[in-house]
Amino acid sequence: MSLIVGIVAFVGFLVAGIVYKLYRSQWFWGIVAIILLLSANLIKDPGYLSITYSEATGRLVGNLVDILRWSAPIMLIAVGMVLVIATRGIDLSVGSSMVAGGAAAMQFLSVVKTPDSVSGAAIAVLLAILTGAAIGAINGLLVTYVGLQPFITTLVMMMAGRGIAKVITGGQNTAADSAPFKWLVNGTVLGFPVVILIALAIVTALALFVRRTAFGLVVESVGINPSASWMAGIRPNGILLTVYILSGVLAAIGGVFAVGSVMVVDISGTGYQSELDAILAVVVGGTSLAGGKFSIRGAVVGALLIATLDKTVLFLGISGAATPAFKAVVIVLLCLLQSQRVRNLFTQRRAAATADPAAAPKASVAA
Numbered sequence: 001m002s003l004i005v006g007i008v009a010f011v012g013f014l015v016a017g018i019v020y021k022l023y024r025s026q027w028f029w030g031i032v033a034i035i036l037l038l039s040a041n042l043i044k045d046p047g048y049l050s051i052t053y054s055e056a057t058g059r060l061v062g063n064l065v066d067i068l069r070w071s072a073p074i075m076l077i078a079v080g081m082v083l084v085i086a087t088r089g090i091d092l093s094v095g096s097s098m099v100a101g102g103a104a105a106m107q108f109l110s111v112v113k114t115p116d117s118v119s120g121a122a123i124a125v126l127l128a129i130l131t132g133a134a135i136g137a138i139n140g141l142l143v144t145y146v147g148l149q150p151f152i153t154t155l156v157m158m159m160a161g162r163g164i165a166k167v168i169t170g171g172q173n174t175a176a177d178s179a180p181f182k183w184l185v186n187g188t189v190l191g192f193p194v195v196i197l198i199a200l201a202i203v204t205a206l207a208l209f210v211r212r213t214a215f216g217l218v219v220e221s222v223g224i225n226p227s228a229s230w231m232a233g234i235r236p237n238g239i240l241l242t243v244y245i246l247s248g249v250l251a252a253i254g255g256v257f258a259v260g261s262v263m264v265v266d267i268s269g270t271g272y273q274s275e276l277d278a279i280l281a282v283v284v285g286g287t288s289l290a291g292g293k294f295s296i297r298g299a300v301v302g303a304l305l306i307a308t309l310d311k312t313v314l315f316l317g318i319s320g321a322a323t324p325a326f327k328a329v330v331i332v333l334l335c336l337l338q339s340q341r342v343r344n345l346f347t348q349r350r351a352a353a354t355a356d357p358a359a360a361p362k363a364s365v366a367a
Helices: 002-024 026-044 063-086 094-111 118-146 150-169 179-186 194-212 215-224 226-231 236-260 274-284 296-315 323-338 340-355 357-366
Strands: 052-054 059-061
Touching: 026 274, 026 296, 026 323, 059 063, 063 094, 063 194, 063 215, 063 236, 063 274, 063 296, 094 118, 094 150, 094 236, 094 274, 118 150, 118 179, 118 236, 179 194, 179 236, 194 215, 194 236, 194 296, 215 226, 215 236, 226 236, 274 296, 274 323, 296 323
Parallel strands: none
Antiparallel strands: 052 059
16 A cells, blocks of 8 residues: 555656646747637637548548648748747748748749659759758858848848749749649648648757757857857857758748648748747747747747637637737737746745735735
8 A cells, every 4th residue: 555655656746846847848838828729719619629531632630730730831930040049140031031932942843844743843842942041041141251130131131032032933923733742731641731740850850950969059159158159169150150041941941831732922922921920939939039048849839829829810700900919919928927027926926825815915015
């Protein structure tokens, strides 16, 4: 009997430790927000979370599957953004990198003689990646070797990127038809969307790279103190250039996902305001805009939250005019939950009320 009690106590101790650790993690509150949004949708439609298998299409069908598919491009640009922000930078050009990369892919597929070949689709994806890498390299060179502020540099490239897309497509919304290219976004593996599998594979590989090598530590050191890192033998310019190129490449892949779903690049619509979603995902995930420490896990959670929030707005029938305000309210509430000062305030009030109920109002006023 004593052995069973000891095992139960040990398990309870472990669970309490895990819960406390999650409570202290900022990205955990992003998961809480996702659960609350899904619960609100579940109240309106009890079958909201149901997932079925369609024999006709061979796909898993359901709102959760749609959210995962929707989150794929946001996830990629958020992960690229988190590395840039970790160096005390910002990349406002990710939306333009998306449309420029998508434009390069669609334009190539529209003129190539064999658009349905696997090689044609592969070249289209490669052109998109090279376009994003070029935009990221320009950002990195201007920030590192010219000395321009990241905000100004990427703001300029945000405007120039759509101009590049217009040059590529001749100012037209270009459409193409390529079965292999379309499969990257609309295809399935065992009924599961390929697009989210590709996104998770890329994010996992990048997370392993930055955490299993010295790269992540170097990025954090540059963000904390570039001068000290330089004196320690680290060359910040190379690191900054690398993270901006990575951000451009990931945004371009996100652009491939965006245009591949409809096989049309919309010069004015593709990637529009994606930089804002990426920044929100990074902040929700607990990464400070002041640079230094970063969390790829948090960026992924933030991307899932943004996708869930967008889906919830549509499902609840909130008008387009009120959508930004609704999203702003949710994000502000989440940031308040993440705030250690706000949590300490509620903890102090609860402790005061427990210790002396009569003194709770005074404690509240003092707090």
